[in-house]
Amino acid sequence: EKNIAQYITRPDVPDGEPGFLKVEQCAKLLECAADQDLTAYVVLSLFAGIRVAELRRLTWDKVKLEQGVIILDGSVTKTKARRIIELHATARAWLATCGKRTGPVVEAVNFRKRLDALRKAAGLTKGWPENALRHTAATFAYAQSQDAVRVAAMLGHSVEVLHKNY
Secondary structure (H helix, E strand, O other): OOOHHHHOOOOOOOOOOOOOOOHHHHHHHHHHHHHHOOHHHHHHHHHHOOOHHHHHHOEHHHEEOOOOEEEEOOOOOOOOOOEEEEOOHHHHHHHHOOOOOOOEOOOOOOHHHHHHHHHHHOOOOOOOOOOHHHHHHHHHHHHHHOOHHHHHHHHOOOHHHHHHHO
16 A cells, blocks of 8 residues: 555765776777777767767767767757767867768677677776766866866766766
């Protein structure tokens, strides 16, 4: 008759510090990414902070290298809100090395297997932080710019969420 779960007090678990990668680890991932056809995945996660699920829905026609932006429309984003992300010059240079620039940005076939192989090749099999690439993007973007509004917009968050989770 009653939902007994409503009488249970939720534990207050303190959030830990967000994990992020070191510059050397990022460089190694970028070096090894092409072997697994994951260059675009690494670049857009690492430089633009795009979520894995968003990347898997993103198509190359929304990546505007000439204009230096990525357009994430509501059908791609987690929050269903459109966002436009400015591409860093380094990200543009790496994306220019991607051979196929039509269809999905991240090929879904064997994605997890290829990502595991990439991490192994880069020597990053242990201690991989949750959402490592996105958290690294947020951490470095905020450290460089000190512009919480801009970084939060890039991630599709509010400033409060940025400060709480990153």
